[in-house]
Amino acid sequence: MSGGSESAVSRETEAQRPTGAESESVEDEFSPIPYEGLSPLDTPIGAAAHRASQVLHPSSVNALPKPARRRVITIANQKGGVGKTTSTVNLASALAVQGLTVLVVDLDPQGNASTALGVPHHSGVPSSYEVLLGEVKAAEAIQQSPHSERLFCIPATIDLAGAEIELVSMVARENRLKNALSPAALGDEDFDYVIIDCPPSLGLLTVNALVAAKEVLIPIQCEYYALEGVGQLLRNIELVQSHLNPELHVSTVLLTMYDARTKLADQVAEEVRAHFGSAVLRSVIPRSVKVSEAPGYGMTVLDYDPGSRGAMSYLDAGRELAARGYRNEKQGNE
Template identity: 50%
Template structure:
């Protein structure tokens, strides 16, 4: 059975989508079958994997409103071993449209249950807020991976996310665990980055991945070309870092 990892942090700009795109691509590169699910109405994971989000008939929005099956919403990306359930701006209205639906917290889970055995990993990119889409992702997932930016307010909002995760675990998904924390946008030239890493290590009782994702121009450029970093610049530090993170994720035996 595939491992389902939700990548979540309600704080925007922490490298969540960058991590969803590049972790997916590096897992696929290592021979794992991967499904990436974009549940962010901005659709940045969709376009970052080379799919035109404005030319789609079926997306996660149609899937959640039961207007298509999960197989009809699947898109084969141009990258080997990597499939996508895309998103676009239509998803922004889903919150309101789901209001009257019974067991709306389980819509995504019920759909993914049909195909999860076809994949080694299912990676879900969550929106940068704690809304019904995020709750659906957390109800579907086995674990939550939390990207944290190496900046002064890194821990701000994290307690809220951890509280939401524990609520979901208590009421909706008793098997949910925290996959761990991954540091992003690390700048080795600043003392601040080092202080943030130490601060989080001292204050968080959870797994912290050894791989730290550096701040990188190449990583920032790659999505505008519709490519993950391992295809855009295979030898860059960003590509190497995400390969190392993918290896760490694959090697986790305690989940």
């Protein structure tokens, strides 16, 4: 009995401990972190409810500025499991929930982005494979995510696994996605953002994604060897830039799976900020069970648990991403 009350006390004490970053690591359901703008008097459950209602009722969230021109962003890092797909679908969802129309292009034969968006992607469904091969128009492969009227996806089926080889002998093999995503090919829908999820390799699929976009977003996991392979990715980006797509640049770096309980996470974050400077978003995505559970339900974390810290951090990251693009446009830097 005394153990129970002790743990209740210590949790409450935890809630009032103003340690900031350190308490960020506590799992969502026990999250004591007051989210910016909330009354500090809110209980954790009250804070979660408030956050959920912010996400569920977008009118209470400031709508994001529409970019003057469609932004095409490729999410790339050839290292596996760093949060490319998770960031693709949750940023897309964060932008959609805040009023923008977003198309996700799943360019990974694993089809994880399609799964997380709740979009069918069994063999035979018109997909990024047929789009790349020129067999169907992009508009014919676009499906709406069941969770949002502003979120769309060109899914990936397992057929895409063969594309890496099939593309080799094709005409304009590096430009196929770019051509397939031309405004005419995308149909009537007025997409503000196109976000492309890449496979964990630097093959022709990723090259197609780098040619089709103006911006690259690199997710970096706050773990050992975080920057391993990033040099090679940057060299590939430079190659694409100098031969195929002069406008390409690394506009954004997103720190993922941040666990503030570890010193390592901070060290990695510092190293990444020293390396990439202002390209690194201030918002950092915490390691959170809710984030990893959501795809199992065919949902983004914003739909699965809108009040969770994972959802809020992606919402923040989306807001930052949109504000930066808007600022760049205003400054004429785009």
